[in-house]
Amino acid sequence: MLQLISLLMENKPGALMRVTGVLTARGYNIESLTVARTLDPELSRMSIVVDIEPNQRAQLIKQMNKLINVLQASDLTEAPAVRRELVLVRVRAGMKDRTAILKEAEIFGARAVDSSVEGFALEATGDPEKLNEFIDVMRAYGEIEVTRSGLVAVSLEQKKLKLAPPIQKEEGVLQNG
Amino acid sequence: MLLSGAKIVLECLAREKVDCVFGYPGGVMLPLYDALYDCPIRHVLVRHEQNACFAAEGYARSTGKTGVCMATSGPGATNLVTGLVDAMMDSIPVVAITGQVTTKLIGSDAFQEADTFGITRSCTKHNFMVKTLGDLPQAIHEAFHIASSGRPGPVLVDIPKDVFQAQAHYTPVSHIHLPGYKVYTEGHAGQIRRAAQMIWDAKRPFVYSGGGIVAADASDELREFVELVDLPAVTTLMGLGSLSSEHPNFISMPGMHGSYAANMGMTETDLLIALGTRFDDRVTGRLSAFAPHAKIIHVDIDPAEIGKNRAADIPIVGDVKRVLARLSQALVETAPELKNKNATARAAWWMQIKEWQREHPLEPEISMDEIKPQHLVSEIDRLSGGEAIVASDVGQHQMWAAQFIRFHHPRLWLNSGGLGSMGFGLPSAIGAQFARPDKLVFALVGDGGFQMSIPELATIANHALPVKIIVMNNGYLGMVRQWQELFYNNRLCAVQLDTFPDPEKLAGAYGFKGRTVERPRELRSALETAVREPGPYLLNVRVSPFENVYPMVPAGAAINEMVLGERETVSS
Numbered sequence: 001m002l003q004l005i006s007l008l009m010e011n012k013p014g015a016l017m018r019v020t021g022v023l024t025a026r027g028y029n030i031e032s033l034t035v036a037r038t039l040d041p042e043l044s045r046m047s048i049v050v051d052i053e054p055n056q057r058a059q060l061i062k063q064m065n066k067l068i069n070v071l072q073a074s075d076l077t078e079a080p081a082v083r084r085e086l087v088l089v090r091v092r093a094g095m096k097d098r099t100a101i102l103k104e105a106e107i108f109g110a111r112a113v114d115s116s117v118e119g120f121a122l123e124a125t126g127d128p129e130k131l132n133e134f135i136d137v138m139r140a141y142g143e144i145e146v147t148r149s150g151l152v153a154v155s156l157e158q159k160k161l162k163l164a165p166p167i168q169k170e171e172g173v174l175q176n177g
Numbered sequence: 178m179l180l181s182g183a184k185i186v187l188e189c190l191a192r193e194k195v196d197c198v199f200g201y202p203g204g205v206m207l208p209l210y211d212a213l214y215d216c217p218i219r220h221v222l223v224r225h226e227q228n229a230c231f232a233a234e235g236y237a238r239s240t241g242k243t244g245v246c247m248a249t250s251g252p253g254a255t256n257l258v259t260g261l262v263d264a265m266m267d268s269i270p271v272v273a274i275t276g277q278v279t280t281k282l283i284g285s286d287a288f289q290e291a292d293t294f295g296i297t298r299s300c301t302k303h304n305f306m307v308k309t310l311g312d313l314p315q316a317i318h319e320a321f322h323i324a325s326s327g328r329p330g331p332v333l334v335d336i337p338k339d340v341f342q343a344q345a346h347y348t349p350v351s352h353i354h355l356p357g358y359k360v361y362t363e364g365h366a367g368q369i370r371r372a373a374q375m376i377w378d379a380k381r382p383f384v385y386s387g388g389g390i391v392a393a394d395a396s397d398e399l400r401e402f403v404e405l406v407d408l409p410a411v412t413t414l415m416g417l418g419s420l421s422s423e424h425p426n427f428i429s430m431p432g433m434h435g436s437y438a439a440n441m442g443m444t445e446t447d448l449l450i451a452l453g454t455r456f457d458d459r460v461t462g463r464l465s466a467f468a469p470h471a472k473i474i475h476v477d478i479d480p481a482e483i484g485k486n487r488a489a490d491i492p493i494v495g496d497v498k499r500v501l502a503r504l505s506q507a508l509v510e511t512a513p514e515l516k517n518k519n520a521t522a523r524a525a526w527w528m529q530i531k532e533w534q535r536e537h538p539l540e541p542e543i544s545m546d547e548i549k550p551q552h553l554v555s556e557i558d559r560l561s562g563g564e565a566i567v568a569s570d571v572g573q574h575q576m577w578a579a580q581f582i583r584f585h586h587p588r589l590w591l592n593s594g595g596l597g598s599m600g601f602g603l604p605s606a607i608g609a610q611f612a613r614p615d616k617l618v619f620a621l622v623g624d625g626g627f628q629m630s631i632p633e634l635a636t637i638a639n640h641a642l643p644v645k646i647i648v649m650n651n652g653y654l655g656m657v658r659q660w661q662e663l664f665y666n667n668r669l670c671a672v673q674l675d676t677f678p679d680p681e682k683l684a685g686a687y688g689f690k691g692r693t694v695e696r697p698r699e700l701r702s703a704l705e706t707a708v709r710e711p712g713p714y715l716l717n718v719r720v721s722p723f724e725n726v727y728p729m730v731p732a733g734a735a736i737n738e739m740v741l742g743e744r745e746t747v748s749s
Contacts, residue, residue, distance in 0.1 A: 010357060013306070014294060021299050062481035068303045068323060071357045166354035169318060 001054050002031060004076045004083065006153055007046040007064060008161070011037055015069040019046065022063045028052050032085075032150025043071070047152045072161055080156040086125045086149040091138050093119040101141055108134040182310050183212035183341040186274065189317035190218060192349065195245050197611050199223055199232040203249020204289055205276035208341035221611060221640070224632035226253050228604035230260020230331075233271045235608025238591045239566055239616075241394060243270040243325045244608060250276045251289030254296070254335070259598055261300040261331045266595025267415060268392055270329035272320050273297075277337040280308055293335045302330030310343040314350045322353055327360035328479040329392055360478065364495030364503065372450075372474045372491045373507035376406055377515050379448035379472075380522035381529075384408045385431065385460075388415030388594065389453015389477060391587040395498035399452065400424065402505050407523070409530050411439045413454055415594045418584030422563060428530065429539060432460040433730045434576040437537035437739060440730070442530055443468055444737040451475045453497040456486035457595070466735030476500050537728070537741055539580050548697050550577050550649055550720040556704050557619060557647065558582040565617040566591065566609050570602030570626030573655035576726045578621055600629030603646065607633060610642045617645070617708065624650040624674050631683075637713045638687040645707050646691075646715045650677060651722045659725045663740075664732075680717035691715030 009015050016035060023030060031049040038045050052060065057075055064073035076083075089110075093101050101120060102112065110124035124134050128151060138144050180188065186209060190198070197219045202210045213220055223229045226248040233244030248257050254275040264271040278287040294306040303323045305316040313336070320332040376382055390399050390412070396419045403410045403426045411431040412420050420427050429436035431443050440462075443449065449471040454460075461467040464486060475482075475489035476497050483492040493500055541551035554577045561567065563585035569575045569592040584590050591609055593601040606620035622630070627648050637644055658672040684691025689712050694703040700718065707714040728739040 014298065014304075017295065017298055025299055059481065059485055065359075066479070066481055068355055068358045162359060163356040164354075164359045166352045167322065168352050169350055 005048045006076050007073045008071045010069040011044040018067045034150045034152050049151050076153050081153045083153045085128050085151050087131045088147045089122045089138050090145040091119050092143050097141050178347050179344050180347040182343050183208040185347050187216045189314050193321045198245040199229040200247030201226050203253050205338040206249045224635050226256035228633050230257045231604035232608035234269050235605030236612040237269050239588050239609035240612045245272050247274045251291045254293040263596040263598045264331035268329050270324040271331040272324050273333040275335045277335045279339045280337045297333045301333050304333040306335040310345045318350045319353050361494045362496040364493045364500035368493045369503050380519050381446045381526040382448040383442050383446035384410035384450045386416050386452040387413040387454025389497050390419035393498040396587050398501035402501050417590040419587045421585045422583035430579050434726050436539045438533035440736040441533045446471045448472050455482045462730045462736035547721045550724050553718050554578050554581045567619045568602050568606035570622040571597045571599045572623045573726050574623050574649040599626040603630035603633050606644045610644050620646045625654045634687045641712050644713050648717045651720050680715045684715040689713045693717040695719035
């Protein structure tokens with residue numbers, strides 16, 4: 001079953017590898033993954049969609065939360081959250097289809113971000129099912145090329161972020177705070 | 178104070194109170210080893226990097242302090258990998274320092290370059306690659322903090338040569354901050370109260386305690402706890418010694434080669450109290466049939482262990498030392514009528530356990546014709562009297578030792594439990610002997626594992642370490658042979674170790690004494706001679722080749738479905 005995991009993590013080399021390592025070590029295939037810096041440039045937000053057995057969900061979240069670089073991993077699969085994906089579609093279109101394509105795009109809330117004699121580059125955002133439909137429709141007009149961003153999500157719940165406090169180092173002995 | 182990166186590393190190690198490191202130098206480590214020349218920290222030159230990590234583990238396992246190992250880039254670092262995974266599986270605090278090629282060469286397939294940071298990511302609790310000198314002291318102290326706190330484990334710090342060479346003003350690190358590293362030590366007060374209630378409510382309670390008791394230094398708390406309610410207790414392979422083998426409440430080790438009473442107790446209990454343990458497959462057997470009537474109280478510092486293999490009725494995330502102290506207090510504070518409610522049932526439960534112990538006791542086989550392996554371990558037990566350090570390798574001898582050698586204290590029994598790394602015994606004995614020079618240290622090894630670690634005889638000879646190397650020599654990879662016999666129609670394939678070096682000549686080549694013993698009546702005096710010898714000693718003990726370890730729970734069976742001997746099977 002597809003699971004949606006959202007992580008807040010330190011923006012450090014290797015952090016991404018540690019998170020994906022939790023999945024690859026167990027032989028899970030990642031459906032999509034997006035990661036970018038947050039307002040705090042030292043942190044990143046990652047959204048992962050991964051196909052795993054439902055009874056392993058809690059264990060995977062715990063394993064991710066164990067990673068030193070991860071501040072919080074949460075399962076948004078069934079949580080109230082906004083989920084969106086972006087798709088860029090390049091569609092080859094002859095002169096006779098151009099108007100029809102733009103009209104269809106408008107129905108899906110997509111817009112043309114490039115136009116040439118060859119055709120258009122279109123940008124659409126939405127939930128993945130809606131984007132699938134959009135892609136299907138565009139395919140009807142001929143050869144297309146598609147790049148999808150993968151799902152990004154934001155939780156609608158106010159979740160308190162628990163962080164470990166700094167630890168004072170005294171006389172060469174570290175005291176757990 | 179202007180210091181080189183190499184000196185800063187050593188300064189940080191000194192601040193972490195490191196007195197001894199195990200390592201092997203190489204090209205990119207030259208600046209660090211040059212700084213070591215003037216440094217009071219003792220460096221032990223092992224003969225293979227894997228053994229540097231095993232020795233650091235032996236040091237850590239026998240003391241509780243963080244063990245430190247060092248290796249150069251490329252092959253040095255890759256040779257550490259088995260030791261790192263071993264420390265990871267058994268939650269042993271180890272810090273590994275590896276050299277890396279100069280930063281501007283990283284990624285160019287430079288000489289002795291390997292992606293150490295990538296390779297060791299999954300072998301460590303955490304790892305660092307330090308590309309600027311400014312980050313170095315912080316990384317070293319963070320490494321020690323991560324390795325030794327929470328659920329301990331190995332941490333690796335990879336340092337390029339130019340970072341060792343660069344100079345910087347050194348100011349000691351005043352604090353470290355790892356916001357994502359949360360360690361819950363206290364345990365939920367309400368859950369602890371409920372656990373106390375559940376314990377008094379139980380008619381057939383059973384304690385299943387593990388290596389977490391050793392890691393948390395919670396032996397005293399465990400003893401007080403089991404005495405308070407007179408609870409029967411097993412300790413896992415990793416927990417041996419955390420409750421003295423002579424304690425009246427101690428049953429034995431449970432699991433694949435656990436005793437009949439231990440496994441029957443685990444099966445019939447109505448309340449399993451799991452303390453610092455992880456429901457490993459070698460303990461539980463077929464998970465769906467494990468402790469089928471039991472409610473579970475599970476205490477562990479690692480939240481990911483709770484519910485991983487078996488759901489807990491009362492999960493308690495915390496340091497088992499603190500949780501046990503508070504649990505005992507809650508048990509004391511319970512109203513007397515509740516305490517006595519099930520006293521009769523609990524007395525009957527003890528009677529049942531004692532009957533199981535009488536029915537199928539763990540008893541060493543002894544023969545007058547040949548040395549039985551069980552005979553050997555019971556003679557080691559006699560000499561140890563529960564006080565010696567026994568560093569074991571992996572295989573049949575390890576299981577017999579776990580069954581028959583008593584340990585009166587934690588940190589005496591050192592073995593590769595989770596990973597089962599052959600070649601662990603000898604180097605871990607070296608680490609333990611450096612850490613505890615006052616202690617009698619046995620390296621109890623099979624003829625297979627011993628031949629994986631023969632190079633370390635040089636380290637032992639170099640330092641005249643009085644390690645007593647006892648080779649339980651059956652001429653086979655005994656455990657694999659046992660499985661081939663029992664489950665593969667005795668088609669013995671690639672398990673015979675035909676050639677074994679003459680121990681007298683082998684030890685003699687390194688300048689110490691060794692011999693072979695093969696007659697049962699000579700065994701005791703041969704072992705006594707080995708122990709009396711002031712330096713190292715290699716005793717090769719020829720034991721009967723086809724002895725199997727029993728009881729045995731076959732793979733996929735429930736733990737009460739034990740094979741007790743050649744023709745004796747118990748099934749539910």
